[in-house]
Amino acid sequence: MRHHEEENEEETMKVKVRFFAQFGELLGTDIIVEPVSGTVLSGLIKEIAQRNKDGYNAIFDEKDTFREFVILMRNGKRVDTIDAVTTKVADDDEIAVFPPVAGG
């Protein structure tokens, strides 16, 4: 079992990360990444968001935690941003990251 896990760590997966609204303008709308096994949701999004400072700051605060209004979905299901630090991504996952809009 352990041996099998170690093997998996060498493998990569394909995960699609989709940024909506402002997040998409700053970071791109559909991004395909190949994270290594064991990558957690928050780590994955941080890594992508670091490509653009404004994009990163739109999603994360000074303490590098998700801003409280950010909404995360994994395969159509809501993931609490607090749980994103422990939620591991899997092959073929589709992650959506979006800010609610508030105007009217």
Next chain:
Amino acid sequence: MLSERERERYKRQILLFGEEGQEKLKKSRIFIAGAGGLGCPISLYLAVAGIGTLTVVDRDVVEQTNLNRQILHYDRDIGKKKTVSAGEKLREINPDIRVNVIDTTIDETNVLRLVGNADGIVDAMDNFPTRYLLNEAAINKKIPLFHGAIRGLYGQATTIIPGKTGCLRCIFPNAPPKEVFPVVGVAPGFIGMVQATEVLKYLLGSGELLANRLFLWDGMRSHGEEIAVTRNPGCMACGTMRKRTRKKP
């Protein structure tokens, strides 16, 4: 009963949902919170559709910067109360309905009284704190909340049926920060039409609502999609409500 004039006025939509459906709309009361970018097109289209009683609440005065999107207010209305301006246009476009306008700020002390015996609440606000009050009023009165919001060319909409779907707090537990948001009129026009369509379907008891579905619109890419949402059992607003089936008006 529909008058002869009403039968003529609504002839083309009676083809779609019959005189019975039109009667249902005539007996309905809809509360519209806001006469701005969303509230203008929503109230306009609900008025011409023949919703019997529309109540529109707003606290603001028409300003020049409103005119790129708040289509019930004309250049000549600058300086006028939005409720007065909206009331005039809505009564003029359809004299066969009742239009109530209330010039006030919606707050926790008056929201239940303002909503009164409405069959549904339309969220046409521009801020989340007031939206949360409308959400609580909808839960309290067990009536739907038709949510919509926009920014730039983006928009979102969903229909909240208390006890059945996730509420606004389940979906958006925390409000995004306040800002002077960029907006072009077509965005609230588009999202407002989604909300108005939801109102009509709910009142007619037909079609499929945006229940537990958050519709997201990206006008820049002309791309719409939806995200499944659910009730949060620990929700501070609706967590203690029992599940219930849809109440038809």
